[in-house]
Amino acid sequence: MRGVRFTFPDGSEALRGVDFTIHHGESVGLVGANGAGKSSILLHLAGVYLASEGEVRVGDWPVSRSTLVEVRRRVGLVFQDPDDQLFMPTVFQDVAFGPANQHLPPPEIEQRVGEALAHVGAEHLGQRPSHRLSGGERRAVALATVLALHPDILLLDEPSAGLDPMTRRRLIRWLGSFEHTRIVASHDLDLVLDSCERTLVLAAGRIIADGPTWSLLTDAALLERAGLELPLRLQGSPVTPHR
Amino acid sequence: MTPIDRAISHLHSLDASARLDSPLGRLDARAKVLVTLGFLVTVASFGRHQLLQPLPLVILLSAGWALSEIPVRSLGFRLAIASPVAVLIGMWNPLFEPEPMLRLGSMVVSAGWVSFLSILERFLLGMAAVLLLIGSTGVDAVAAALGRLGVPRVLVTQLLLLYRYVFVLAAEVERMLRAHSLRAPNRPRPELRTVRSMLGELLLRSLARAERVHAAMLCRGFAGELRAVTPLRLGLGDALFVLAGLGFLALVRLADLPRAIGNLLR
Ligand SMILES: Nc1ncnc2c1ncn2[C@@H]1O[C@H](COP(=O)(O)OP(=O)(O)OP(=O)(O)O)[C@@H](O)[C@H]1O
Ligand SMILES: [Mg+2]
Numbered sequence: 001m002r003g004v005r006f007t008f009p010d011g012s013e014a015l016r017g018v019d020f021t022i023h024h025g026e027s028v029g030l031v032g033a034n035g036a037g038k039s040s041i042l043l044h045l046a047g048v049y050l051a052s053e054g055e056v057r058v059g060d061w062p063v064s065r066s067t068l069v070e071v072r073r074r075v076g077l078v079f080q081d082p083d084d085q086l087f088m089p090t091v092f093q094d095v096a097f098g099p100a101n102q103h104l105p106p107p108e109i110e111q112r113v114g115e116a117l118a119h120v121g122a123e124h125l126g127q128r129p130s131h132r133l134s135g136g137e138r139r140a141v142a143l144a145t146v147l148a149l150h151p152d153i154l155l156l157d158e159p160s161a162g163l164d165p166m167t168r169r170r171l172i173r174w175l176g177s178f179e180h181t182r183i184v185a186s187h188d189l190d191l192v193l194d195s196c197e198r199t200l201v202l203a204a205g206r207i208i209a210d211g212p213t214w215s216l217l218t219d220a221a222l223l224e225r226a227g228l229e230l231p232l233r234l235q236g237s238p239v240t241p242h243r
Numbered sequence: 244m245t246p247i248d249r250a251i252s253h254l255h256s257l258d259a260s261a262r263l264d265s266p267l268g269r270l271d272a273r274a275k276v277l278v279t280l281g282f283l284v285t286v287a288s289f290g291r292h293q294l295l296q297p298l299p300l301v302i303l304l305s306a307g308w309a310l311s312e313i314p315v316r317s318l319g320f321r322l323a324i325a326s327p328v329a330v331l332i333g334m335w336n337p338l339f340e341p342e343p344m345l346r347l348g349s350m351v352v353s354a355g356w357v358s359f360l361s362i363l364e365r366f367l368l369g370m371a372a373v374l375l376l377i378g379s380t381g382v383d384a385v386a387a388a389l390g391r392l393g394v395p396r397v398l399v400t401q402l403l404l405l406y407r408y409v410f411v412l413a414a415e416v417e418r419m420l421r422a423h424s425l426r427a428p429n430r431p432r433p434e435l436r437t438v439r440s441m442l443g444e445l446l447l448r449s450l451a452r453a454e455r456v457h458a459a460m461l462c463r464g465f466a467g468e469l470r471a472v473t474p475l476r477l478g479l480g481d482a483l484f485v486l487a488g489l490g491f492l493a494l495v496r497l498a499d500l501p502r503a504i505g506n507l508l509r
Contacts, residue, residue, distance in 0.1 A: 068461070077459075084456055089381070097463055101463060
């Protein structure tokens, strides 16, 4: 991204000049207070929003109206609200939607759906209607719909919100093993600490810090400026257990 | 559960019943679509004063229903939901056609009442057939079959998106009502003033949501066409089903079965 600015039609400025470059295979955390512009950045990378000013490139492609198909073939975006992602009658059909659009043969579609659901521990949900799942189940399935696309670049918006500890742990482990580029926007700083080497700190539509996750997320002054706190793990436990 | 939530559940359960492994469910969607279309044409082709002639169609419906293994209760309920529409359409006929037509004992039935009943009868028959089709096949397979039978892709996709959009819209209404009832527990339903602003909000929200869903679809490579995953396969059973179904329909339409039976008994 080079000098990207983005203003919504109603005049609110979401991004006020964002610059960064992410190389292949990097895992990057995107942190910042509510409304800092995390979701907006991810939506730009997937070409859902087009920058009002500046340039967004994905691989060799500048993101513009004419390159959307190429860009989206590489990028998989998991939306912040899983309800936006799920729209088919059953979980299986929802996960199969992307592969079917890639015109894959049915046996391969089925295999991809199976794999993707297994990755998020949701094999048993296949025949359930998406609208009738719990919040965390929906999030897991939303992630599976994108995994089934085999994207080169994975964009996750708040992937751990509402997940139970086991599922969250599995997500973290899985994120660590994903070999392609991944960008994770999250308030779960412990998740970022565990799964991202590099972090961008965002405040009011600008990037205020960019560097190794460990050094940024241990910098209490920086985090405070961004409206954040130290990851829980680094806060020390204020409650001492009774003996 | 609010009434809206219940209505959504019913729509879902109808679609879900398509996954029952029943003899009717296993037939190819195209065969069922063909017979249902034939059924609808037959029902529509009867005159508005022919009350008895369409009745044998109930036999075909019952046979289909038995083969579909869908609980009878759910059919009755859905027909009941839909019938007010037919009543509204036919309600004025008794006023427009006052001339006497039938004599039942000492009671004289006017032509208007006969045509009213006939509208209701044909509506319920058609509705039951469509419910049976969807209940035994699923909306997506029906759409796929329509596409394979030559209905333009654009129309089929529109149909599917419309069907999805009903859920999106209903879910928004559901959320707003729930949010309202949680913050105004002493008021069973919102005041008119609140309803007005809620309706405006609903429009904006469902537009915003439709936009986001559309974006999500584009992100997963949607190119203007929903593709069915399950392949369709026509077999001997499907051919027999189509022949038997259409044959029976032709018989009901061309021969006046109730009269023939009456003559036999005399
Ligand atoms: N559809 C919209 N119309 C107008 N303004 C919007 C819209 N969506 C977001 N904004 C504004 O853009 C800014 C950035 O929003 P964005 O969704 O990127 O924040 P975020 O960092 O993802 O926040 P959160 O942590 O709450 O998810 C916010 O100030 C928000 O009010
Ligand atoms: Mg966000």
